[in-house]
Amino acid sequence: MAIKRLITALGVTLAALIAGGQTASAEVKIGAVLSVTGPASFLGDPEKKTLEMYVEEINAKGGVNGQKLQLIVYDDGAKPSEALTFAKRLVDEDKIVAMVGGSTTGSTLAMIPVFEEAQIPFISLAGAIQIIQPVRKWVFKTPHTDTMACEKIFGDLNRRNLKTIAIISGADAFGKSMRDQCVAVAPKAGITIVHEETYGPSDTDMTPQLTNIKGKADVQAVINTGFGQGPAIVTRNYRQLDIKLPFYQSHGVASKQFISLAGPAAEGVRLPAAALLVADKLPANDRQKPVVVSYKNTYEQKSGQPVSTFGGHAYDGLMILIEAAKRAGSWDKAKVRDEIEKTKDFVGTGGIVNMSPTDHLGLDLTAFRMLEIKDGDWTLVP
Amino acid sequence: MNVRVLLNSRLMAIVAVAGIAAVLPAFFPSAYYYRVAALVFVFALAAIGLNLLMGFAGQVSLGHAGFIGIGAYAVAVGPTHFGLPPWLSFVAGAALSAIVAFLVGRPILRLKGHYLAVATLGFGVLLSIVFTNEAKLTGGPDGMSVPHLVLFGWAARGSETWYWISAVSFMIGAALALNLLDSPAGRALRAIHDSEVAARMLGIDVARMKLTVFVISAVYASIAGSYLALFNGLITPEVSGFLRSIELVAMVVLGGMGSIMGSLVGSAILVVLPQALTFLHDYEHMALGLILMGVLIFLRGGVVPSVAAMFARRRP
Numbered sequence: 001m002a003i004k005r006l007i008t009a010l011g012v013t014l015a016a017l018i019a020g021g022q023t024a025s026a027e028v029k030i031g032a033v034l035s036v037t038g039p040a041s042f043l044g045d046p047e048k049k050t051l052e053m054y055v056e057e058i059n060a061k062g063g064v065n066g067q068k069l070q071l072i073v074y075d076d077g078a079k080p081s082e083a084l085t086f087a088k089r090l091v092d093e094d095k096i097v098a099m100v101g102g103s104t105t106g107s108t109l110a111m112i113p114v115f116e117e118a119q120i121p122f123i124s125l126a127g128a129i130q131i132i133q134p135v136r137k138w139v140f141k142t143p144h145t146d147t148m149a150c151e152k153i154f155g156d157l158n159r160r161n162l163k164t165i166a167i168i169s170g171a172d173a174f175g176k177s178m179r180d181q182c183v184a185v186a187p188k189a190g191i192t193i194v195h196e197e198t199y200g201p202s203d204t205d206m207t208p209q210l211t212n213i214k215g216k217a218d219v220q221a222v223i224n225t226g227f228g229q230g231p232a233i234v235t236r237n238y239r240q241l242d243i244k245l246p247f248y249q250s251h252g253v254a255s256k257q258f259i260s261l262a263g264p265a266a267e268g269v270r271l272p273a274a275a276l277l278v279a280d281k282l283p284a285n286d287r288q289k290p291v292v293v294s295y296k297n298t299y300e301q302k303s304g305q306p307v308s309t310f311g312g313h314a315y316d317g318l319m320i321l322i323e324a325a326k327r328a329g330s331w332d333k334a335k336v337r338d339e340i341e342k343t344k345d346f347v348g349t350g351g352i353v354n355m356s357p358t359d360h361l362g363l364d365l366t367a368f369r370m371l372e373i374k375d376g377d378w379t380l381v382p
Numbered sequence: 383m384n385v386r387v388l389l390n391s392r393l394m395a396i397v398a399v400a401g402i403a404a405v406l407p408a409f410f411p412s413a414y415y416y417r418v419a420a421l422v423f424v425f426a427l428a429a430i431g432l433n434l435l436m437g438f439a440g441q442v443s444l445g446h447a448g449f450i451g452i453g454a455y456a457v458a459v460g461p462t463h464f465g466l467p468p469w470l471s472f473v474a475g476a477a478l479s480a481i482v483a484f485l486v487g488r489p490i491l492r493l494k495g496h497y498l499a500v501a502t503l504g505f506g507v508l509l510s511i512v513f514t515n516e517a518k519l520t521g522g523p524d525g526m527s528v529p530h531l532v533l534f535g536w537a538a539r540g541s542e543t544w545y546w547i548s549a550v551s552f553m554i555g556a557a558l559a560l561n562l563l564d565s566p567a568g569r570a571l572r573a574i575h576d577s578e579v580a581a582r583m584l585g586i587d588v589a590r591m592k593l594t595v596f597v598i599s600a601v602y603a604s605i606a607g608s609y610l611a612l613f614n615g616l617i618t619p620e621v622s623g624f625l626r627s628i629e630l631v632a633m634v635v636l637g638g639m640g641s642i643m644g645s646l647v648g649s650a651i652l653v654v655l656p657q658a659l660t661f662l663h664d665y666e667h668m669a670l671g672l673i674l675m676g677v678l679i680f681l682r683g684g685v686v687p688s689v690a691a692m693f694a695r696r697r698p
Contacts, residue, residue, distance in 0.1 A: 037667060074660055080525065080618050083608065085417055085657070088541065092412035105524045106618040113615060128524055171515070173523035 001152045007017040027070040028063075028331050030055070030321070031090035032101035033111065034125075038077035043103040046311030047125055048073055049303045051100065054318055060077035063326050074094065076107050087114040097331045100317040101125050102309075112139055121324075121337045123317040125310070128177075132360040140340055140360040142350055143309075144274070144367045146174075148250050150182035152272040152368040153223060154189035156381070162220040162246065166195040166213045168206070168234060170226030171302055174252050175201075178225040194218050201230060214243050223247050227252040232261035239265040246270070251368070254309065259376055270381065272368040274309045276349045278378050291347050312349030320353065395643045396556050403549040407542075416541035422653045423548035424647070426607045427555045429633040431602025434559060436631070437640035438568070439595045440575035441491065442499045445506025446630050449600040451513055451606030451622025452479045458528040458617045459519055468531045472608045476601050483600030484593065488606035490593045506605075506627050513619040525618030526613045544613045551609065553600060556642050562598075563642075571595060603630075638676055638684025647685045651677070 033050055035044035055071040063069055072094050076083035090096045091114055098121045101109035107127035112131070115122040116138050124131050124141040130297065131141050132191040157165065169179035179196075186193055195216050197209035213219060222245055224234045231253045238247055247269050249258070254273035259266050275282060279292040295315050296307045323346060324339035325331055343362060346353040351367025403423075410416055432446050456475025460466040466474065490501040513520050520526060531538040538547060562568050570591050573581040582588050611617045620626070629652060637648025655673065659666045681688035 067403045073663075075666070079620050080616055081421075081614055081621065082656070084614055084616075085414075088414040088417050089657070092414040106616070106620065109525065109527070110614060110618075130524070173514070176517065176522065177524075251415065 002193040003105050013026065026067065028065075028067045029070045029072055029094055029096040030318075031033065031087075031094060031096035031099045032071065032073045033076050033083050033086045033090070033099075034073060034101045034109065035078040035103040036073070036108065038079070040078040040104050043076075043125070043310045043341045046085070046102060046299070046303075046305075046308045047101060047314035050299060050311040050314040051318055052303050053298065054315060058322065064322055067329055067331065072130070073101075077105075077218065078104055078107070080104075080106040080110035084114065086109045087111040091115070091118040091120065096120065097333055098321055098325075098336060099123065100279055100314065100321060105131065108141075112136060113137065115360065117158065118337055119337075120333055121321070121340055123321060123340070125313045125317055138337060140320070140355070142320070142348065142353075142361075143313045144350060144363050146178040146181040146250075146366060147185055148363070148368060149178065149272045150185050151189065152365055152370060153182075153248050153250075153270075155192050155365065156248075156270065156370050157191060157221055157246075160221075160246065163289060164192045164218050165192045165221045165223060166197070166219045167193055167219040167223050168197040168199065168209055169223065169224070170201055170228075171198055172201040174225050174231070175226035175230070175250075178250055178252070182223065182225065199226075199230060199234070201226075201228065203230065204233060206230075206234045207241060207305065210234070210237050210241050210243065214241055221246045221248065223250075225243070225250045225252070229261060232258055232266075235262040235269060254371075256306070259373060264376075264378070265377055266373045269373045271371055271373075273371050273378070274312065274350055276307060276309050276312045276369065278369060278371060278380060279307075281378065281380055287347055287352065288349070295349050300331065316346075316348035316350050316353070319348060393557065394558065396560070398555055399556070399643070399646065400549075400553055403553075407545070416545040418654060418657055420541060420548045421610075422510070422650045423545075423652055424606050424613065425553040425630070425633060426649035427548070427552050427609070428603045428606035428630055429637065429649050430552075430555050430559050430642055431599035431606075432630050433634045433637075433639065433642065433645045434562070434571075434595050434602075435599040436634050437638075437644075438563065438571040438575055440593060441596070442495075442502065442631075443596075443599070444499050444503040444624075444627050444631065445509070446599070446603050447622045447624070447626035448504075448506040448509035449483065449603035450607035450610065450626065450630075451509055451619070452482065453609075454528075454611035454617045454621050455513060455607075456604070457531075457608045457611050458526050461529045462526065463519060463661040468529055468612065469533060472531070472605075472612075476604045479600045479604035480597050483597045487593045489598040491589065491596060496542055503624070506622065507624060510619055510622045510624070513622055520619070522659060523619060523682040525599050525616055525620075527616050528614070529600045529614045530615070538612065544609070544625055548609055548613075551605070552646070555605075556646075559642050567591070567594070620656040632674070636674065636684060638687040641684060641686040644684050644686035651685070653695030 034047050036048050052073055055069050059068045074086035076086060076311055099115055100123045102111055102124040105126040108124040108126040108131050116136055128142050129145045159345050167179055169175045195213060197210055199206050224231050231249050249269050249271040251273050254277050275288045276292045279296045282289040299307045299311055320343055325336050328335040328339045341357060342355055343355040351363045353362040355362035371378045372381050390624055428450060435441050435443055453475040457468055457471045460471025461468050493501050514523050570586045573586060574588055574591055578588055633648035633652050636651055638644030655670055659669050662669050
């Protein structure tokens with residue numbers, strides 16, 4: 001009998017714990033599964049803070065369509081299997097009307113079937129193009145893709161009349177993915193990749209690879225795709241070897257940390273990045289300027305941390321959803337979805353969004369700005 | 383019925399779990415609960431295998447998620463790249479895990495203690511790197527999708543279906559493990575756990591026994607991995623990562639080393655608690671850590687053996 005009582009007690013406790021998170025209310029529930037902890041916390045943490053501060057602000061102004069919002073955030077620890085469990089929970093238990101988030105591509109891809117089946121609008125904050133290609137009825141995303149970064153660099157190369165390049169790529173997930181995308185779109189841009197080198201994510205010296213590149217007579221410019229400390233070392237080695245060719249980095253190093261790691265060697269390096277990074281330097285007539293400056297100030301004031309483009313993606317996702325719900329005039333899932341798809345001329349931190357039934361991202365190359373590092377700071381390349 | 387008899391008579395425990403598993407869905411308000419329960423059974427299956435290795439043969443493995451990865455990627459890569467039916471990929475994955483375990487186990491099981499732990503850790507990390515970097519085959523860090531398991535024209539999909547598949551598989555896995563432990567081989571294993579020197583003196587081929595149980599535990603992990611992949615419909619290298627290996631070890635230790643039902647309890651704790659603690663928001667991980675520490679301090683032998691001992695003391 002004793003064991004029976006024990007099991008009952010355990011069961012009751014667990015049920016109470018699970019039920020504890022839910023309170024009955026007339027609020028509209030918006031779900032988010034983010035990688036707040038774990039290896040992708042640099043994405044999930046600013047995303048969570050952003051969603052929380054803006055939902056609070058919207059509620060303070062009386063909510064949307066006469067209803068206040070309730071944000072339900074779960075942390076998947078960058079594990080797609082957990083993300084899938086939480087997605088089921090949001091649909092079955094919490095009964096959300098819309099979903100913002102999925103920090104990583106893996107988590108997003110794992111959750112897509114759940115929201116497609118439940119017919120709930122899902123705005124992902126992850127990078128990969130597979131999320132929106134092929135187009136899925138209920139799935140959207142806000143961040144630009146690696147392909148667009150490649151195209152932006154190639155566009156700049158063409159303007160400088162440079163046609164043959166070398167790529168040096170890190171063997172990390174980001175570096176490899178972007179390298180593949182660049183190789184794929186190079187022919188379309190009229191760029192020829194004449195030489196390729198790779199390095200390991202934890203390598204501390206890339207002079208041998210760069211010496212190889214220096215020895216190739218037909219290379220006119222060099223692109224480095226990678227994430228973390230690798231690109232900073234490549235940049236230092238590049239200057240140590242006194243290579244004079246124009247040098248491009250990816251949007252993966254678009255943080256002040258890169259400049260401080262690479263030091264004076266970073267002078268003259270160009271890279272594509274979101275407008276948010278140069279919020280203060282945008283010309284006054286730039287349409288994105290008011291949005292990015294306001295987001296930057298709000299985020300930095302409330303969280304006490306420097307702004308990141310990842311939090312910006314969450315801002316864009318939430319605002320696209322809110323605008324759509326306002327246009328729909330209700331929180332009916334199908335109507336909200338239709339309105340998200342009709343998003344036109346939405347000015348977000350990531351760019352100006354124009355969605356259509358065949359494009360559930362809606363960004364073009366103007367989403368990226370070409371930056372050059374001068375005197376230890378970003379400057380816009382006109 | 384006397385609790386002691388119930389806990390002692392081994393197969394009774396399985397019957398009891400089967401009873402609970404059959405009745406439990408009556409209390410499930412939605413498919414989400416089926417999913418969580420199915421995950422408990424899937425990870426319990428992997429934990430049983432590791433428990434045979436750790437709790438009985440006394441060998442540590444910090445790389446067992448590597449075998450979960452082999453099983454998981456087998457059912458993804460087999461149908462996608464080689465046109466194999468999912469069930470055949472499933473079997474091939476288990477066979478591949480056994481072969482890999484055999485080849486790897488021969489040299490590394492000669493190591494002891496920390497050295498063995500580090501060698502298995504290295505093995506797990508290595509597999510994880512392979513899954514991440516062989517992007518053409520595995521889809522790289524973003525993973526790849528897994529087709530549904532189709533048997534005789536019937537597709538296994540949905541949380542409820544997988545609840546029953548994983549529950550029944552767990553019972554079979556537990557019964558086989560208990561059966562093994564009651565055989566001469568099982569007694570030899572326990573002898574190795576207590577003292578390798580004494581076991582060798584008794585004429586037990588220690589190296590062979592260790593290798594056998596390592597292969598068996600790899601097959602358990604591989605099957606659990608295949609289930610997980612088929613159930614989720616997507617697989618990423620995270621499944622074979624170092625943290626998953628540690629999680630498996632934690633399941634075995636929490637539930638109780640050397641207790642097959644302990645594997646189920648350990649898995650239940652680590653799968654259900656993170657779900658139950660979400661209402662704590664930012665303090666979730668702290669609470670989880672505190673609970674795990676509490677269990678290890680107050681139920682030192684693991685949940686099942688400690689609770690069983692408590693009941694045994696109370697009823698002389």
